[in-house]
Amino acid sequence: MRAAVLCRVEMTAIVTDNLTKRFGDLVAVDGLDMTVERGEVFGFLGPNGAGKSTTINMLLGFLDPTSGSASVLGEDVVSDSIDLRTRIGVLPEGFSPYDRLTAREHVAYAGGIKNCDPDVEALLERVGLQREAWDRKAGGYSKGMCQRLALATALVGDPELLLLDEPSSGLDPEGMADMRDLIRSEAESGTTVFFSSHILSEVEAVCDRIAILRDGNLSALGTLDDLRAGTVTQVPMALSVEEVPGGIAGSLADLDAVRTATVEDSTIRVELDDPAHKIDIINYVDERTGIEDVIAEAASLEAMFERYANGADQTADGETEPAEVTA
Amino acid sequence: MSDVATIAHNDFRNVRRSRILWGVIALYVAFMALLFYASGTGASPDVRDTLFGAVFITTLVLPLVAIAASYLAVAGERESNTIRFLLSQPASRRSVVLGKFLSRGLLLTAALVVAVLVGVAFVLALYPALEPMALAKFTGLTLLLIGAYVSVSIAISSASASRSRAIAATMAFYFVTDILSVINAFSVKAAMKWVFGEILGLGISEELYEGLSTVISPAKAYVNSTLAIFSPENFQRIQIPGELPFYLETWFMIVVLLAWVVVPLVAGMLALDGAEIG
Numbered sequence: 001m002r003a004a005v006l007c008r009v010e011m012t013a014i015v016t017d018n019l020t021k022r023f024g025d026l027v028a029v030d031g032l033d034m035t036v037e038r039g040e041v042f043g044f045l046g047p048n049g050a051g052k053s054t055t056i057n058m059l060l061g062f063l064d065p066t067s068g069s070a071s072v073l074g075e076d077v078v079s080d081s082i083d084l085r086t087r088i089g090v091l092p093e094g095f096s097p098y099d100r101l102t103a104r105e106h107v108a109y110a111g112g113i114k115n116c117d118p119d120v121e122a123l124l125e126r127v128g129l130q131r132e133a134w135d136r137k138a139g140g141y142s143k144g145m146c147q148r149l150a151l152a153t154a155l156v157g158d159p160e161l162l163l164l165d166e167p168s169s170g171l172d173p174e175g176m177a178d179m180r181d182l183i184r185s186e187a188e189s190g191t192t193v194f195f196s197s198h199i200l201s202e203v204e205a206v207c208d209r210i211a212i213l214r215d216g217n218l219s220a221l222g223t224l225d226d227l228r229a230g231t232v233t234q235v236p237m238a239l240s241v242e243e244v245p246g247g248i249a250g251s252l253a254d255l256d257a258v259r260t261a262t263v264e265d266s267t268i269r270v271e272l273d274d275p276a277h278k279i280d281i282i283n284y285v286d287e288r289t290g291i292e293d294v295i296a297e298a299a300s301l302e303a304m305f306e307r308y309a310n311g312a313d314q315t316a317d318g319e320t321e322p323a324e325v326t327a
Numbered sequence: 328m329s330d331v332a333t334i335a336h337n338d339f340r341n342v343r344r345s346r347i348l349w350g351v352i353a354l355y356v357a358f359m360a361l362l363f364y365a366s367g368t369g370a371s372p373d374v375r376d377t378l379f380g381a382v383f384i385t386t387l388v389l390p391l392v393a394i395a396a397s398y399l400a401v402a403g404e405r406e407s408n409t410i411r412f413l414l415s416q417p418a419s420r421r422s423v424v425l426g427k428f429l430s431r432g433l434l435l436t437a438a439l440v441v442a443v444l445v446g447v448a449f450v451l452a453l454y455p456a457l458e459p460m461a462l463a464k465f466t467g468l469t470l471l472l473i474g475a476y477v478s479v480s481i482a483i484s485s486a487s488a489s490r491s492r493a494i495a496a497t498m499a500f501y502f503v504t505d506i507l508s509v510i511n512a513f514s515v516k517a518a519m520k521w522v523f524g525e526i527l528g529l530g531i532s533e534e535l536y537e538g539l540s541t542v543i544s545p546a547k548a549y550v551n552s553t554l555a556i557f558s559p560e561n562f563q564r565i566q567i568p569g570e571l572p573f574y575l576e577t578w579f580m581i582v583v584l585l586a587w588v589v590v591p592l593v594a595g596m597l598a599l600d601g602a603e604i605g
Contacts, residue, residue: 023605054605060415062604082417090415096408100344101337106412112333113416137344153412 099139143170334426367453
C-alpha cells in the first residue's frame with residue numbers, strides 16, 4: 001500500500017484535488033480535479049476567463065485556494081510553496097521585466113534566489129535573445145524579447161517542471177516555433193512541461209495531453225487522439241424569424257440532427273452535432289415561417305477544437321480564421 | 328535568509344539607476360550644503376548652531392525623500408507585474424519586504440552620509456572647531472529617522488495593490504506625523520489638547536500631551552531626541568522648565584524611533600503575506 005502511494009507521488013508532477021477559488025460571488029475555479037504526469041508535455045487550454053491563470057496562480061502560491069488542495073512535485077502548494085518553487089521554472093503570465101536591469105542581471109537574479117550559479121550566456125543564447133540586448137536595460141525590450149528573457153529565467157537551475165503561462169503571447173511566428181522547439185527539447189531531457197494557452201495550434205503541436213478548461217472546470221482531458229475520437233461537439237446556430245410557429249422548439253428537438261432547441265422572442269436557437277445539418281434546419285424552418293436572418297453563433301470551445309482537429313479551417317460564414325479560441 | 332541579501336542587492340541595483348531619485352536626494356544634499364556654507368561664512372560660525380538648522384531641514388525634507396524612495400518598492404512591483412517574476416522564484420514574501428527595506432534604507436543612508444561629509448568639509452574649512460560628537464549624534468539619530476520613514480513607506484507599499492493608494496497613504500502619513508506634528512501652532516498636539524482638554528475636560532498635563540504626540544510621530548520623536556545634541560548646558564536656545572518625565576528623555580525617543588522601524592516592517596510582512604497576487 002505504502003509503495004503504491006510513494007509510486008504515485010513519484011509519477012505525478014501536478015495533482016489538484018477539488019481545487020476551488022472564489023472571488024466573492026464569482027467562482028473562478030470550481031472543484032478542479034486534474035493530474036499531470038511526470039515527463040509529459042501538458043497543454044492547459046481554455047478561453048480567457050476560463051480559470052487557467054487562477055489555477056496557475058494557486059499552484060504558484062500567488063492565491064490561496066478557497067477550498068480543495070493541490071500539490072506540485074509532491075509539495076503542497078500552500079504549505080511548501082518555497083520548496084516547490086526551487087524545483088520549478090516559471091514563465092509568469094504577462095511577464096514584465098525590471099526596466100532598469102539588463103537581461104544578464106535578470107538571469108543572475110533568478111540564479112541568486114534559487115541559490116545556483118547559472119550559465120547566463122548559455123541560457124540567453126538558448127532562448128534566442130539577440131546578443132546586443134544582453135547588456136541593455138530590459139525597459140526597452142519588445143514583448144517578444146521580454147518573453148524570451150522570461151523563458152531564460154524560467155530555465156535557471158534546470159527545473160524538474162516548467163510552468164509556462166501563455167508563453168507564446170507577444171511572440172512572432174518564428175518566436176513561437178523557437179518556443180515549441182525548446183519545449184520539445186526540454187521534454188526530451190525529462191522535464192515536465194505544463195503550459196497554458198488559448199491558442200489551439202500551439203497546444204496541439206507539442207502536447208502529449210491536453211486539458212480544456214471552461215467556466216472553472218475541466219470540459220475535456222486526454223491525448224489529442226482521445227479528444228478527436230471522443231469529444232461530443234455542439235454546433236450552435238440561431239435563426240431570426242418573422243413569426244415563431246407554435247411548438248417549433250419541440251418539433252425541432254425531435255429531429256435527429258438537433259441536440260437542443262430553444263425559442264426566445266423571435267429567435268430560434270438550436271445546437272447541432274454536425275455543421276453539415278445547418279442547411280437542413282434552415283430549410284425546415286423556412287417551410288414554416290419567413291427567415292429574416294441566420295446568425296452565426298460563436299462556436300463553443302469544443303466545437304472549435306473539433307473543427308480544427310478534423311482539419312477544417314472554415315468558419316460558418318466561410319471566412320478563414322486562425323485556430324484561435326475566442327469563445 | 329540569503330534571499331533577503333539577493334533581493335536587496337538586485338533591488339538596489341535597479342533603484343540606484345533611477346534618475347528621479349537621484350534628483351530628490353541631490354536636493355537634500357544641496358539644502359544641507361547650503362546651510363553649512365551659509366552658517367560657516369556668517370559671523371562666529373558654530374557647529375551646534377548649524378546642526379540646529381540641519382535638524383529642521385532634515386525633519387521636513389528627509390522623510391519626504393525616504394517616502395519618494397520607498398513608496399513604490401512593493402506596490403510598484405505589483406502594478407507593473409514584476410512581482411510575478413520575483414515570487415515565481417523561491418523567495419518568501421517576508422524576504423521581499425525585508426530586502427526592499429534594506430535596499431531603500433541603504434540608499435537613504437548613502438544620501439545622509441554624503442550630506443554629512445559635505446557638511447564636515449565645510450566645517451573643516453570654515454568653522455573654528457569640528458565638534459565630532461555633535462556630528463556623530465546627528466548622524467546616528469537621523470539614521471533612525473530614515474529607518475522609521477522607510478519602514479512605514481515599505482509597509483504601506485506592501486499593503487497597497489496600486490501606486491495611487493501607496494502615494495496617498497504615505498503622503499497622508501507624512502502630513503500627519505511630520506508637518507502637523509512638528510509645527511506647534513497647528514499640530515496634532517494642539518488638536519489633542521482641544522479634544523481631550525476643551526471637549527472632554529480631562530486634566531492632562533502639558534508633558535503628557537507632548538509625550539502622546541511624540542509616540543505617534545517619528546518626526547517629533549526625532550526632533551525631541553536631538554536634546555542629546557542641544558542640551559541646555561551647551562545650547563542657549565533650549566530651555567527646559569524643571570525635570571523631564573522619562574517619556575520625553577532622549578533614550579525613550581530612541582526607543583520610540585526603533586519601534587517605528589520594527590513595528591511597521593512586521594506589519595508590512597504580514598500584509599504582503601496575506602495579499603492575493605491575482
